[in-house]
Amino acid sequence: GENVEQHPSTLSVQEGDSAVIKCTYSDSASNYFPWYKQELGKRPQLIIDIRSNVGEKKDQRIAVTLNKTAKHFSLHITETQPEDSAVYFCAGYSSASKIIFGSGTRLSIRP
Amino acid sequence: DAGITQSPRHKVTETGTPVTLRCHQTENHRYMYWYRQDPGHGLRLIHYSYGVKDTDKGEVSDGYSVSRSKTEDFLLTLESATSSQTSVYFCAISAGSGGTANTGELFFGEGSRLTVL
Numbered sequence: 001g002e003n004v005e006q007h008p009s010t011l012s013v014q015e016g017d018s019a020v021i022k023c024t025y026s027d028s029a030s031n032y033f034p035w036y037k038q039e040l041g042k043r044p045q046l047i048i049d050i051r052s053n054v055g056e057k058k059d060q061r062i063a064v065t066l067n068k069t070a071k072h073f074s075l076h077i078t079e080t081q082p083e084d085s086a087v088y089f090c091a092g093y094s095s096a097s098k099i100i101f102g103s104g105t106r107l108s109i110r111p
Numbered sequence: 112d113a114g115i116t117q118s119p120r121h122k123v124t125e126t127g128t129p130v131t132l133r134c135h136q137t138e139n140h141r142y143m144y145w146y147r148q149d150p151g152h153g154l155r156l157i158h159y160s161y162g163v164k165d166t167d168k169g170e171v172s173d174g175y176s177v178s179r180s181k182t183e184d185f186l187l188t189l190e191s192a193t194s195s196q197t198s199v200y201f202c203a204i205s206a207g208s209g210g211t212a213n214t215g216e217l218f219f220g221e222g223s224r225l226t227v228l
Contacts, residue, residue, distance in 0.1 A: 032214035043219040097213035
Protein backbone atom coordinates (compact mmCIF):
# COMPACT_ATOMS: atom_id res chain seq x y z
CA GLY A 1 0.00 0.00 0.00
CA GLU A 2 0.91 3.66 -0.12
CA ASN A 3 3.43 4.96 2.41
CA VAL A 4 4.16 8.65 2.83
CA GLU A 5 7.04 10.12 4.79
CA GLN A 6 7.24 13.82 5.55
CA HIS A 7 10.17 15.87 6.84
CA PRO A 8 10.87 17.81 8.93
CA SER A 9 8.32 17.38 11.71
CA THR A 10 8.93 20.93 12.97
CA LEU A 11 10.38 23.93 11.19
CA SER A 12 11.05 27.42 12.50
CA VAL A 13 12.04 30.20 10.11
CA GLN A 14 12.55 33.93 10.36
CA GLU A 15 9.77 36.00 8.89
CA GLY A 16 10.62 36.80 5.31
CA ASP A 17 12.78 33.70 4.83
CA SER A 18 11.82 30.61 2.84
CA ALA A 19 10.54 27.27 4.12
CA VAL A 20 10.77 23.90 2.41
CA ILE A 21 8.94 20.71 3.40
CA LYS A 22 9.57 17.40 1.67
CA CYS A 23 7.53 14.24 1.21
CA THR A 24 8.44 10.88 -0.24
CA TYR A 25 5.90 8.34 -1.43
CA SER A 26 6.00 4.67 -2.28
CA ASP A 27 3.24 4.01 -4.84
CA SER A 28 4.85 4.53 -8.24
CA ALA A 29 1.36 4.71 -9.78
CA SER A 30 0.55 7.88 -7.84
CA ASN A 31 -0.22 10.83 -10.10
CA TYR A 32 -1.65 13.47 -7.79
CA PHE A 33 0.32 15.29 -5.10
CA PRO A 34 -1.45 17.76 -2.80
CA TRP A 35 -0.49 19.86 0.19
CA TYR A 36 -2.92 20.74 2.95
CA LYS A 37 -2.65 23.44 5.60
CA GLN A 38 -4.22 23.17 9.04
CA GLU A 39 -4.37 26.24 11.21
CA LEU A 40 -4.73 25.81 14.94
CA GLY A 41 -8.17 24.47 15.86
CA LYS A 42 -9.36 24.32 12.26
CA ARG A 43 -9.86 21.73 9.58
CA PRO A 44 -7.19 20.93 6.96
CA GLN A 45 -7.59 22.72 3.64
CA LEU A 46 -5.93 22.23 0.29
CA ILE A 47 -3.43 24.96 -0.56
CA ILE A 48 -1.74 23.63 -3.66
CA ASP A 49 -1.51 20.45 -5.70
CA ILE A 50 0.31 19.08 -8.70
CA ARG A 51 -0.32 16.29 -11.14
CA SER A 52 2.38 14.03 -12.50
CA ASN A 53 2.48 15.56 -15.96
CA VAL A 54 4.19 18.72 -14.62
CA GLY A 55 7.30 19.22 -12.52
CA GLU A 56 6.43 22.46 -10.74
CA LYS A 57 3.43 24.60 -9.93
CA LYS A 58 3.36 28.04 -8.33
CA ASP A 59 0.64 30.07 -6.68
CA GLN A 60 1.91 33.41 -5.44
CA ARG A 61 4.31 32.63 -2.56
CA ILE A 62 3.83 28.88 -2.54
CA ALA A 63 5.07 26.28 -4.97
CA VAL A 64 5.18 22.52 -5.24
CA THR A 65 7.87 20.60 -7.08
CA LEU A 66 7.73 16.97 -8.10
CA ASN A 67 10.49 14.46 -8.81
CA LYS A 68 8.77 11.27 -9.98
CA THR A 69 12.03 9.42 -10.50
CA ALA A 70 13.02 9.88 -6.87
CA LYS A 71 9.37 9.69 -5.73
CA HIS A 72 9.35 12.87 -3.74
CA PHE A 73 7.58 16.22 -3.84
CA SER A 74 8.20 19.39 -1.90
CA LEU A 75 6.34 22.45 -0.70
CA HIS A 76 8.15 25.77 -0.97
CA ILE A 77 6.96 28.90 0.81
CA THR A 78 8.82 32.12 0.04
CA GLU A 79 8.75 35.43 1.92
CA THR A 80 7.12 33.75 4.91
CA GLN A 81 4.58 35.72 6.92
CA PRO A 82 3.05 35.17 10.37
CA GLU A 83 -0.13 33.74 8.81
CA ASP A 84 1.95 30.92 7.34
CA SER A 85 2.30 29.45 10.85
CA ALA A 86 0.35 26.18 10.74
CA VAL A 87 0.71 22.45 10.32
CA TYR A 88 1.26 21.32 6.75
CA PHE A 89 0.44 17.86 5.42
CA CYS A 90 1.31 16.13 2.19
CA ALA A 91 -0.86 13.27 0.98
CA GLY A 92 -0.31 10.15 -1.07
CA TYR A 93 -3.09 8.90 -3.32
CA SER A 94 -3.02 5.19 -4.07
CA SER A 95 -4.54 3.44 -7.06
CA ALA A 96 -7.21 2.11 -4.67
CA SER A 97 -8.40 5.64 -3.76
CA LYS A 98 -6.86 5.26 -0.33
CA ILE A 99 -5.48 8.66 0.73
CA ILE A 100 -2.65 8.55 3.25
CA PHE A 101 -1.25 11.68 4.87
CA GLY A 102 2.27 12.40 5.93
CA SER A 103 2.82 12.94 9.64
CA GLY A 104 2.75 16.71 9.29
CA THR A 105 5.17 19.61 9.66
CA ARG A 106 4.56 22.29 12.25
CA LEU A 107 5.84 25.54 10.74
CA SER A 108 6.53 28.48 13.03
CA ILE A 109 7.40 31.93 11.74
CA ARG A 110 9.66 33.96 14.04
CA PRO A 111 9.12 37.74 14.01
CA ASP B 112 -17.14 25.53 2.32
CA ALA B 113 -18.29 22.16 0.99
CA GLY B 114 -21.56 20.94 2.47
CA ILE B 115 -20.23 18.55 5.05
CA THR B 116 -21.31 18.27 8.66
CA GLN B 117 -20.19 15.99 11.44
CA SER B 118 -22.17 15.04 14.51
CA PRO B 119 -21.76 15.11 17.37
CA ARG B 120 -19.03 17.73 17.48
CA HIS B 121 -18.09 16.80 21.03
CA LYS B 122 -18.73 13.64 22.99
CA VAL B 123 -17.56 12.24 26.29
CA THR B 124 -18.23 8.58 26.91
CA GLU B 125 -17.08 5.74 29.09
CA THR B 126 -14.91 2.77 28.21
CA GLY B 127 -16.91 -0.10 26.79
CA THR B 128 -19.82 1.92 25.46
CA PRO B 129 -20.71 2.03 21.75
CA VAL B 130 -20.28 5.31 19.89
CA THR B 131 -21.41 6.35 16.43
CA LEU B 132 -20.14 9.42 14.62
CA ARG B 133 -22.03 10.70 11.63
CA CYS B 134 -20.75 12.44 8.54
CA HIS B 135 -23.37 14.03 6.33
CA GLN B 136 -22.74 15.66 2.95
CA THR B 137 -24.96 17.59 0.59
CA GLU B 138 -22.48 17.58 -2.34
CA ASN B 139 -23.33 14.14 -3.76
CA HIS B 140 -19.62 13.31 -3.72
CA ARG B 141 -18.63 9.73 -4.37
CA TYR B 142 -15.78 9.36 -1.89
CA MET B 143 -15.94 9.70 1.87
CA TYR B 144 -13.18 9.20 4.44
CA TRP B 145 -12.77 8.98 8.19
CA TYR B 146 -9.49 10.09 9.79
CA ARG B 147 -8.35 10.44 13.34
CA GLN B 148 -5.92 13.10 14.43
CA ASP B 149 -3.67 12.70 17.44
CA PRO B 150 -0.64 14.75 18.52
CA GLY B 151 2.48 13.46 16.83
CA HIS B 152 0.58 11.19 14.45
CA GLY B 153 -0.96 13.57 11.97
CA LEU B 154 -4.04 12.36 10.12
CA ARG B 155 -4.47 8.60 10.04
CA LEU B 156 -6.99 6.93 7.77
CA ILE B 157 -9.51 4.70 9.55
CA HIS B 158 -11.91 3.65 6.78
CA TYR B 159 -13.07 5.06 3.51
CA SER B 160 -15.90 4.61 1.03
CA TYR B 161 -15.88 4.78 -2.74
CA GLY B 162 -19.63 4.41 -3.18
CA VAL B 163 -22.82 3.30 -1.48
CA LYS B 164 -22.13 0.07 0.39
CA ASP B 165 -18.51 0.12 -0.87
CA THR B 166 -16.01 0.58 1.93
CA ASP B 167 -12.45 -0.41 2.69
CA LYS B 168 -10.01 -0.35 5.56
CA GLY B 169 -7.41 2.29 6.17
CA GLU B 170 -4.26 2.38 8.30
CA VAL B 171 -5.88 2.10 11.73
CA SER B 172 -9.17 0.26 11.27
CA ASP B 173 -9.05 -2.10 14.27
CA GLY B 174 -11.88 -1.34 16.69
CA TYR B 175 -13.85 0.66 14.11
CA SER B 176 -16.57 -0.19 11.62
CA VAL B 177 -18.32 1.93 9.02
CA SER B 178 -21.47 1.93 6.99
CA ARG B 179 -22.66 3.86 3.99
CA SER B 180 -26.23 2.99 3.08
CA LYS B 181 -26.80 6.18 1.10
CA THR B 182 -24.56 8.66 -0.70
CA GLU B 183 -24.90 11.45 1.82
CA ASP B 184 -24.13 9.60 5.06
CA PHE B 185 -21.01 7.81 6.27
CA LEU B 186 -21.18 6.43 9.79
CA LEU B 187 -18.22 5.52 11.96
CA THR B 188 -18.93 3.14 14.85
CA LEU B 189 -16.79 2.24 17.81
CA GLU B 190 -18.43 -0.95 19.05
CA SER B 191 -16.79 -0.77 22.47
CA ALA B 192 -14.88 2.46 23.01
CA THR B 193 -11.45 2.37 24.62
CA SER B 194 -9.32 5.20 26.02
CA SER B 195 -6.92 4.79 23.07
CA GLN B 196 -9.74 5.95 20.81
CA THR B 197 -9.82 9.36 22.46
CA SER B 198 -9.08 11.60 19.51
CA VAL B 199 -10.35 14.19 17.07
CA TYR B 200 -12.14 12.53 14.19
CA PHE B 201 -12.36 14.18 10.80
CA CYS B 202 -14.61 13.19 7.96
CA ALA B 203 -13.62 14.19 4.44
CA ILE B 204 -15.38 14.04 1.10
CA SER B 205 -14.16 14.12 -2.48
CA ALA B 206 -15.80 14.16 -5.85
CA GLY B 207 -12.83 12.41 -7.41
CA SER B 208 -11.57 13.33 -10.83
CA GLY B 209 -13.51 10.96 -13.05
CA GLY B 210 -10.96 8.18 -13.24
CA THR B 211 -10.97 4.78 -11.64
CA ALA B 212 -9.15 6.05 -8.57
CA ASN B 213 -9.70 9.20 -6.55
CA THR B 214 -7.36 12.03 -7.45
CA GLY B 215 -9.54 14.86 -6.24
CA GLU B 216 -9.38 17.46 -3.49
CA LEU B 217 -10.51 16.43 -0.04
CA PHE B 218 -12.96 18.67 1.82
CA PHE B 219 -12.95 18.17 5.56
CA GLY B 220 -15.65 18.49 8.14
CA GLU B 221 -15.04 20.52 11.29
CA GLY B 222 -14.09 17.46 13.32
CA SER B 223 -15.61 15.54 16.21
CA ARG B 224 -13.76 15.51 19.52
CA LEU B 225 -14.27 12.20 21.32
CA THR B 226 -13.12 11.59 24.86
CA VAL B 227 -13.29 8.07 26.28
CA LEU B 228 -12.94 7.95 30.06
